Amino acid sequence: MNINYPHSIQNCLGEKLTFLSVEKDAQGDKVIVENRVTPHHGPPMHTHYLQDECLTVTSGKMGYQVLGQDVQYAYPGESVLFKRGTPHKFWNAGEDELSCTGWIQPANTIVFFLSSIFEAQNKSGKGQPELFDGAYLLTRYAREYDMAEIPAFVKKTVMPFTYFLGRLLGKYKHFSDAPEPLK
Structure with missing residues (x-):
């Protein structure tokens, strides 16, 4: 699959994810991302076995949860790191659009x-x-x-x-x- 960056995808649930670029790094290629999520939406509980994911809230309120742990919230300027192999989910916990920047590393597939x-x-x-x-x-x-x-x-x-x-x-x-x- 040949991809030109930036590359945006959007689903029918109100999630838009833009893969802005790929940075070369000694620990593997790092995909730089930006996402926008409409109120009360976000990906379900999922795991990336081989990648770390970090999101920084730029606007809105992000709810997030690691499997088996309490729900937490992140606000503009705050970052959340989901380590590889950790089941997690996040969603727009506010009434306005949630916007985040971040990265996924290594890019893999x-x-x-x-x-x-x-x-x-x-x-x-x-x-x-x-x-x-x-x-x-x-x-x-x-x-x-x-x-x-x-x-x-x-x-x-x-x-x-x-x-x-x-x-x-x-x-x-x-x-x-x-x-x-x-x-």
Whole structure:
């Protein structure tokens, strides 16, 4: 997937994410991001197994939570760091648009993955990605990303079966330039 920066994606839930640039770094490429989230929206509980994510609130009120911990809030000028392997979520906890800047490091497949997730959400018209695309992304990239709110049985049985069925039905031609999953 060849990407020109800045690269913006938007889902049907009111999240807009712009990948501004990629900075070279000894610890791996760092994707510089800016996001805007409408009130009461944000990504569900998720994990990036291989990346750290840092967000600094520029306007609005961000609610955030690490799995098993209490809800916390960040305000303009405050930063939140989500370490790799830590299930977390964040959302717009205010009544005005939430705006943040930040980074994700190392970049790995994050731009492709999030672009594809947003596109699959737009296909379905809801927070849950379109069935076959969701199964493709969450099965193929299971060593890199996880959605904590999906039951284990669904992740271990239903999604791999749906992914297999999608392959048989030719549902994944639009993923022909997808990056290889990291090992």
